[in-house]
Amino acid sequence: MIFGRRCPICLSYGPSPCVDCIGSMQAPRGLVVPDGCTDMVALVSYSGNGRELVRALKYRGHRDATAWIALNLQRLLEVSRPAVCTWIPASSTSRRRNGFDHAAILARRLAKEMRIPARKLLKRTDKGEQVGRSASLRGANVAFATRSKVDRRVVLVDDVITTGASFRSAARVLRGAGATDVYGVVVAATPKR
Numbered sequence: 667m668i669f670g671r672r673c674p675i676c677l678s679y680g681p682s683p684c685v686d687c688i689g690s691m692q693a694p695r696g697l698v699v700p701d702g703c704t705d706m707v708a709l710v711s712y713s714g715n716g717r718e719l720v721r722a723l724k725y726r727g728h729r730d731a732t733a734w735i736a737l738n739l740q741r742l743l744e745v746s747r748p749a750v751c752t753w754i755p756a757s758s759t760s761r762r763r764n765g766f767d768h769a770a771i772l773a774r775r776l777a778k779e780m781r782i783p784a785r786k787l788l789k790r791t792d793k794g795e796q797v798g799r800s801a802s803l804r805g806a807n808v809a810f811a812t813r814s815k816v817d818r819r820v821v822l823v824d825d826v827i828t829t830g831a832s833f834r835s836a837a838r839v840l841r842g843a844g845a846t847d848v849y850g851v852v853v854a855a856t857p858k859r
């Protein structure tokens with residue numbers, strides 16, 4: 667058995683992701699800042715290898731590239747302190763199927779990179795299952811509640827942004843609980859057609 671980091675896309679040993687796979691990922695385009703968010707950043711387009719990067723984390727639990735993702739997202743973000751990092755919680759169905767909440771893993775790593783605390787501030791109040799639904803319906807029934815009072819700038823993490831409905835809904839709740847700014851962060855943005 668060989669131990670070592672692997673590229674989540676081509677599975678070669680070494681840097682994760684490898685230089686070739688990074689080179690073939692596309693920059694996000696057409697990214698819109700959802701209502702309620704102060705800013706929105708995405709690392710790559712949710713297409714080709716960008717999609718494979720997310721799928722490796724989400725469905726296969728491949729975490730080797732998490733450090734690279736967090737480092738590069740941190741470089742894209744400009745957030746003044748104090749701030750707290752949180753995430754859009756996965757549906758209970760998704761968490762049961764995958765055995766973990768990948769957005770939480772990303773958020774904790776990004777918080778470490780930013781040297782700010784990571785806290786679970788949101789919980790889902792819907793029973794939503796998003797896989798298999800069309801993009802226009804996805805997120806339409808996503809609802810959140812805060813677990814605690816929020817009194818500062820919040821960095822809000824998810825894996826992918828499609829319609830932005832989850833971010834709009836979560837940002838509304840966080841601001842209602844006292845957040846002054848909500849900075850949206852995703853690994854990948856679904857390209858606009």
Ligand SMILES: [Zn+2]
Binds near residue numbers: 673675687
């Ligand atoms: Zn690779």
